[in-house]
Amino acid sequence: MAFHLPTLCAAPSTFLLVSSPHSRQTNSIPATARRHRRRNPARPVKATTLAEEASTDCDDTKLSAWTSVRQERWEGELAVEGRLPDWLNGTYLRNGPGLWDVGGGDFHHLFDGYATLVRISFRQGRATGAHRQIESDAYKAAVASGRPVLREFSQCPKPRNLLDRVTNAVGIASGAVLTDNPNSAVLPLGDGRVLCVTETTKSSILIDPDTLATVGKFEYADGLGGMMIQSAHPIVTESELLTVLPDLARPGHLVVRMAVGSDERKVVGRVGCRGGPTPGWMHSFAVTENYVVVPEMPLRYSASSLVKSELAPYYAFEWLPASGSYMHVMCRSTGKTVASVEVPPFMAIHYINAYEEKDEDGRAAAVIVDCCEHYGDPAIIETLVLHRLRSLRDEDVLPNARVGRFTIPLDGSPYGELETALGPEEHGRGMDMCSINPAYLGKRYRYAYACGARRPCNFPNTVTKIDLVEKTAKNWHDEGAVPSEPFFVARPGATDEDDGVVISIVSAVGGDGYALVLDATTFQEIARVRFPYGLPYGFHGCWIHDKDLTRRFDSSVQVN
Numbered sequence: 001m002a003f004h005l006p007t008l009c010a011a012p013s014t015f016l017l018v019s020s021p022h023s024r025q026t027n028s029i030p031a032t033a034r035r036h037r038r039r040n041p042a043r044p045v046k047a048t049t050l051a052e053e054a055s056t057d058c059d060d061t062k063l064s065a066w067t068s069v070r071q072e073r074w075e076g077e078l079a080v081e082g083r084l085p086d087w088l089n090g091t092y093l094r095n096g097p098g099l100w101d102v103g104g105g106d107f108h109h110l111f112d113g114y115a116t117l118v119r120i121s122f123r124q125g126r127a128t129g130a131h132r133q134i135e136s137d138a139y140k141a142a143v144a145s146g147r148p149v150l151r152e153f154s155q156c157p158k159p160r161n162l163l164d165r166v167t168n169a170v171g172i173a174s175g176a177v178l179t180d181n182p183n184s185a186v187l188p189l190g191d192g193r194v195l196c197v198t199e200t201t202k203s204s205i206l207i208d209p210d211t212l213a214t215v216g217k218f219e220y221a222d223g224l225g226g227m228m229i230q231s232a233h234p235i236v237t238e239s240e241l242l243t244v245l246p247d248l249a250r251p252g253h254l255v256v257r258m259a260v261g262s263d264e265r266k267v268v269g270r271v272g273c274r275g276g277p278t279p280g281w282m283h284s285f286a287v288t289e290n291y292v293v294v295p296e297m298p299l300r301y302s303a304s305s306l307v308k309s310e311l312a313p314y315y316a317f318e319w320l321p322a323s324g325s326y327m328h329v330m331c332r333s334t335g336k337t338v339a340s341v342e343v344p345p346f347m348a349i350h351y352i353n354a355y356e357e358k359d360e361d362g363r364a365a366a367v368i369v370d371c372c373e374h375y376g377d378p379a380i381i382e383t384l385v386l387h388r389l390r391s392l393r394d395e396d397v398l399p400n401a402r403v404g405r406f407t408i409p410l411d412g413s414p415y416g417e418l419e420t421a422l423g424p425e426e427h428g429r430g431m432d433m434c435s436i437n438p439a440y441l442g443k444r445y446r447y448a449y450a451c452g453a454r455r456p457c458n459f460p461n462t463v464t465k466i467d468l469v470e471k472t473a474k475n476w477h478d479e480g481a482v483p484s485e486p487f488f489v490a491r492p493g494a495t496d497e498d499d500g501v502v503i504s505i506v507s508a509v510g511g512d513g514y515a516l517v518l519d520a521t522t523f524q525e526i527a528r529v530r531f532p533y534g535l536p537y538g539f540h541g542c543w544i545h546d547k548d549l550t551r552r553f554d555s556s557v558q559v560n
Contacts, residue, residue, distance in 0.1 A: 065507035075130035082527035086539025096538025103146025112155035115183035132212035233284035269335025275324030287355035341416035345376035373404025396456030427452030
């Protein structure tokens with residue numbers, strides 16, 4: 001059975017490519033002091049239901065980025081404007097929240113939404129597309145009950161009595177009350193399987209990359225079932241998956257690996273917390289060719305709020321700068337911690353890349369780590385509340401961010417450095433949702449692709465190419481639109497680091513939605529692949545080569 005949606009009216013397709021002039025590197029922008037008050041439980045947010053959304057008239061001020069997806073699934077041919085490269089054959093998958101209202105229950109925060117997969121398959125200059133909800137237990141329970149049931153990022157079911165509190169505490173220990181909504185990342189495991197994840201271990205869910213159907217839970221065949229939390233960004237290489245498991249019982253982090261084709265995670269090593277009673281938020285981390293970098297930032301898990309079924313000042317976290325900020329470096333082969341240094345307070349959700357700085361004898365003298373850093377200020381979390389995203393579009397309320405660069409010495413020094421790798425005005429003082437050429441993972445690199453800002457704005461609104469050698473940036477901008485993570489796809493046989501294309505799914509005003517395709521070298525737009533409806537904002541994506549797909553591109557598309 002095929003699903004069809006009416007084409008929404010589109011906003012004028014104006015866009016701008018800006019190459020910023022060279023600007024002086026700066027080391028810091030003072031963060032505004034803020035009182036870290038306790039947030040109230042989820043506040044009512046004006047949001048349309050799915051039925052209301054389907055009947056809404058076209059509005060040239062409407063932005064699909066923060067609007068729930070209209071149907072559970074859709075698949076069809078996509079219109080191509082411009083010309084797609086002949087070599088671009090494969091499938092781009094993007095994961096992210098796509099449903100923020102179920103029945104009478106509305107979510108409060110961007111991170112709460114139920115996972116929606118988007119697929120764009122490219123072959124011989126044509127494209128097909130699809131989206132589909134991931135059928136997690138959290139999603140199915142919400143649909144059945146007409147409201148969210150499990151604890152999401154900012155949603156916390158309130159205990160009604162002492163028995164509820166005891167049940168919640170037991171459920172936290174077992175993971176039963178934690179969500180399995182895998183709305184963060186999607187990644188091929190290298191053996192034909194594709195995994196979707198977020199920060200709870202139970203959210204590891206396999207999907208079919210062709211139909212987008214939910215295959216089922218990924219069952220780990222190891223003795224680490226007691227670890228309830230994981231990084232939302234496992235790193236997959238040709239031989240293994242690496243990830244980090246925060247340990248709230250014995251404050252620290254386990255670094256684990258899983259070989260391609262295996263279901264068993266094996267412990268590489270353990271890093272204890274140096275500051276604070278709980279680990280720092282471990283959304284992502286970084287690796288080099290020989291090391292795993294484990295960050296410990298002062299935005300720490302609040303164990304008491306989890307046990308009591310309450311919201312901490314930052315939902316599941318507390319900002320404790322006095323507890324210290326640290327960077328740990330672990331050897332990938334031995335599991336030994338070779339460096340553990342104190343660094344200035346930092347706030348980083350996403351890491352860009354890391355590499356080893358060699359001395360004159362060719363030995364690793366330091367580890368360099370680049371990240372999207374928010375000047376040691378967690379305000380970005382509250383900026384992502386849905387009612388702020390929907391109502392403050394013309395206000396300059398996006399907190400400042402930069403390309404932060406850590407230097408971690410490997411000579412036993414107790415301190416590391418944090419500096420600004422690129423003048424922040426090059427990218428409008430906005431920086432998040434980054435990617436690189438995957439061939440340069442863990443190696444010295446030059447280019448990165450991210451979402452920057454053209455101010456005033458309340459959310460990153462440019463697709464930005466960063467040149468870390470020339471210290472410049474190029475910024476693509478479509479007035480009023482919200483682009484998602486730019487993803488780099490290399491041209492087959494390419495030898496230059498930026499020889500390929502960059503793909504970003506864009507949510508535009510007027511309910512428009514399209515995939516932007518940029519020439520990664522020139523950063524000029526070469527194509528738009530249009531969906532017949534607007535797509536909600538999404539988080540992270542992956543590329544699956546055409547040869548790895550089981551179903552081939554055909555002149556007709558069927559949905560089972």
